[in-house]
Amino acid sequence: MSRPGVRVTLLVVIVALLASGVVAVVGLSVLNGRYAPPAPLPEPGRVSVADGALVDTETGHYRVVTGERGLVVVDAEGTAVFGSRDGRSALAAVRGHVDWREHTGHFTATEHRAAVWTSMRVGRVDAGSDQVTVAGELAGSGQTVPFELRLGTGDPHRLAVSVRVPGADGVVLRVRRDGGEAVHGLGAQFSGFDLSGKFVPVVTREQGVGRGRQPLTMLAEATEGAGGAEFSTYAPVPFAMVGGRRAVALDTTRYSTWDLRRPDLVDVTHWHDEVDATVYTGDRPADLLALRTEDTGRPDALPGWALDGAIVGLQGGSDQVRRKLAALRDAPVAAVWLQDWTGGRRTDFGDRLWWTWQVDRERYPDWERLVADLGERDIRVLTYVNPFLVDAAGRSGRNLFREAEAAGYLVRDQRGGPYLLDQGGFSAALVDLSNPAAVDWYVEVIATEVASAGIAGWMADFGEGLPFDAVLHGGDPEEWHNRWPDEWARVNAAACRRAALPDCLVFHRSAGQDTAATAPLLWAGDQLVDFGAADGMTSALHGMLAAGASGMPLTHSDTGGYTGLAQPLVGVRRTPEVLRRWTELSAWGLLLRTHEGNRPAENAQVYDDAGAAAAFAEQARVFAALADYRAEVVAEAAATGMPVLRHVRLVHPERPWPAGSDDQFLFGPSFLVAPVLEPGATTVTAHLPPGRWVHLWTGTEHGDTGSVSSVTVAAPPGRPAVFFPVGDRWGQRIRDRVVTGSGTR
Incomplete structure (x- = not known):
């Protein structure tokens, strides 16, 4: 994974000016200018x-x-x-x-x-x-x-x-909008679940570094234009629920905006002279999601192995992978994800990758042996790819950039040459996905190079970078920009088929109109390695819940986050506490996949010491104990569009919910999870739907049969607040497994 970064030199200069207030004024001006919404349209005429x-x-x-x-x-x-x-x-x-x-x-x-x-x-x-x-x-x-x-x-x-x-x-x-109906959806949006009062642009793009956390966002924006804002997201979708019984979807990949600043109106502007839309109606949000799933296509169910154990992100070469994995011998590990299989480079932002899409034989000299050894232990190997190519002159192996350039397979700029895009320390060009010949070539590259013998899948990164002034082989970039994630997903699905990989697992961060079917497994993007609601663990949860209300039922996040920063005043380092709490969140979800982050040496890791490894193994065992329940929920999600992680409003739209309900979720129909989202917290307040609920760890009953109720419970490390309805067929079974150890799968 890789996110364009923040340059150290400029940051140091700006930090020196911060005390005088200069940067605050300049940064705020930049943010207001770039991300400020336009004035609302005039009132509707007669x-x-x-x-x-x-x-x-x-x-x-x-x-x-x-x-x-x-x-x-x-x-x-x-x-x-x-x-x-x-x-x-x-x-x-x-x-x-x-x-x-x-x-x-x-x-x-x-x-x-x-x-x-x-x-x-x-x-x-x-x-x-x-x-x-x-x-x-x-x-x-x-x-x-x-x-x-x-x-x-x-x-x-x-x-x-x-x-x-x-x-x-x-x-x-x-x-x-009748009676100030709440509005939910529009893709993986990282703010509150109800978008009322907001202006939401539907354009796929980098989500930013900080996204409102100050002074980090102002500094990132002033130096690199990389701060982002509240509605910067890789995965926007022009689909929104208006109340609990109606939804609106645009059938378009062109730019649209959704203005919810009026309490009685949603202004949906489609920047073209025509628009096609569908207004869905149903008795409940689940009906709306089922209708949407029928129209966009049902996602494929995930391979069972991915639901049974952790996917551990490791890097550093064959010896390092073996050493780190040995520290996790007590954890059920289904796969290792080796993003640096193609080699690494150091930039101002941190550790980045060589985008050559071939095994780095210096880092992994025994690649085939490593994959085979892990396979004998029933541990699969995942790799990494994205739609960019770099000119790797001087490195051994194929120069895919030169091959694509010679064949006319790269996106071009206005002068006719490859459109070289700054990646924060190096440049790269996109393979032209509007060109059928280029697509077929790149499918073959991924199937033969990325899907090397024995691997089980990969991260399909990026997908949001097509410039609006690009020159394409066939098509208008205004139409293709938001379409790019879907086409990129189709390339990867085709590569899985061409490589004949059984139970292939590919996960994406960017999304488009048809992503629920073309790229069924999403992750929530590149968060800071902290608890924050603007761009940390809390924001990842919010993004997954919004995606679930947008017709994207299968989502997860980088456990531990991705972006760490070493600069003065704005530095962010992953603590053992953040890593542990994020692991708890992932254990009660779709996928438990860790990430070392962009600065591995500065971040807490699951293999750091015996204590970290034991804490991770404990939560990985919880994840594994939920495997058969998770498989049932995933099958339901694939069939109906009802997400694996559900905001309580999707199930109980008629109830008034306190603001804190955004910070919890229903994991399928049987469990309500209120994760710890603040440093130092050892208690959590959960908001329970009507009915009687059992606290998983103590067996104590809580709740009111007639209304929403709130309860505060202990949540020490390793014990997030989890509840299940009294009499639920899965609840006691899972409690027996993870609490008493008496249950069997």
């Missing part, structure tokens, strides 16, 4: 309806009404699912453009609006058996533009909405 367009018609599974209330679409339950509120327009359009700025994978947009059309005149309504077409004009800024709205009404739970506004540069769906 809807007027020509006499010949007044209708009240049943068509398909919906009723469409035009008149004094404007244009309203009502489902069979009598609920208005789309259209006007109080005679206001449900559509708007924009003339203007978006300017993009990029540095080391950090993309920020500046919107320019020359005209906004907010009022709607309905001139014609044509109703068929399963479709209604509404045509007319949008007005504003002293101008008018024609529009056509098509409503597909043939499905009782999916209203298809297609809008065309010739002459516009952006189309806006003004989605009604």
Whole structure:
């Protein structure tokens, strides 16, 4: 894994200025300028309806009404699912453009609006058996533009909405919110679960270093443009639940924004002159996720071996891997993940990799023997790859960069040469995934080089870096930028098939429109190695819960985080406490996969000493004890879209939940987990759904049968707060295994 970094030299200079307040002013100005949302659109204008367009018609599974209330679409339950509120327009359009700025994978947009059309005149309504077409004009800024709205009404739970506004540069769906309904989803978002009051851009990009933690974010932004902000994410998805019974999805890979700053409205702006969307309806969030899963495709279930034991991230060469693994002899280890199999280099940011996608024979001289030896112990080997190539002149082996350049397989810049992108200490170019020949070539490279004999899978990193001014073999970068993660996922899936790897495991950090099916296993990106809510362990949990509400049911995180920093004032080092608590979080989840981080020597590691190894082994045994339960939950997630890690609001949307509910999760249907997310904490307050719940470690019952209740329990190291419903078929079975040791699998 690798994240573009923060340069030491500039940081040292800026730290020296910090005391005078200079950097705080400059950094805050930069952040406000780059990431500040645009002004909200004007209030919706009125809807007027020509006499010949007044209708009240049943068509398909919906009723469409035009008149004094404007244009309203009502489902069979009598609920208005789309259209006007109080005679206001449900559509708007924009003339203007978006300017993009990029540095080391950090993309920020500046919107320019020359005209906004907010009022709607309905001139014609044509109703068929399963479709209604509404045509007319949008007005504003002293101008008018024609529009056509098509409503597909043939499905009782999916209203298809297609809008065309010739002459516009952006189309806006003004989605009604009733009673300040909460909004959830939009991908792996790392802030609170309810996005109300926020402006969320859907653009895949680096998530940043700090993401609001100060002064780190200001320094990272001022030096490298790498600080990020609240809604910087690798994995945004244009799908959001509005309340518990309705969801809206755009069928697009182009840039869109979701403005939730009004309590009665969601303004969804799609920067193109047309947009296709679906409004899903159901009785509960689970229904909405099931519908979405049917449309995007069901993810493949994960190989059973990955659910049975820990995946330990190690590096340093054959001897180091053997030594570190020996320290973990008491832990159930299913695989080792050797990200540096292709060689390492040192940059200002820390340890980085050689992106040559061939075994480094100096670091791993006995690679085949190492893989075979581990295989004899039933320990699999995972490697690493990404869609970039570097010019590795002077290194032995194939120069894949030169091969791709000669064949025309690289993304080009405006001058026609390879588009070299700064990676924080070196440059690299993307393989052009819009070129079928390049895709086939790279599938073969991964299948023969990365998937070397005996390995079981790899991390498929990046996927978010396509510049908006790139020149592609076939396609528009405006459309392909958010599409890139899906195409990258397809490349890796094809490489697994071509290499004929049984039970292949590939995990991704970037996501697109179809990622739930194309890249079923995601991880939450590159967090700081601390507890923080802005960019640490807490943010990883928030991101996984939001992803789960977005149709991405299989997620996990780097256990221990990734980004450590050595600079004065902003330095971050992983402590043994952070590592232990993060391991507890992962043990009660989908995957327990550790990461040494970008600065391994400065971070606590699971193999450091006997105490660290014993603590890790204890939690790895808990993870293994949950294997058959986990397999059942994964199968459910793959079939229904209901995530493995679930925010309580997905299961109990009708209940009021305190803010602290964002910091806990349901692990499948049987367990509620409230992890320790603060340094030094030895107690945790959990918010229990209605019913009686058993505290796993003590057997004590808690809860209220009629309402949400809060309970504070002891949570010493190794004992996160875990509860299960009284009488649950899995609860007592798992308690017997992990507490008394009397249960069997």
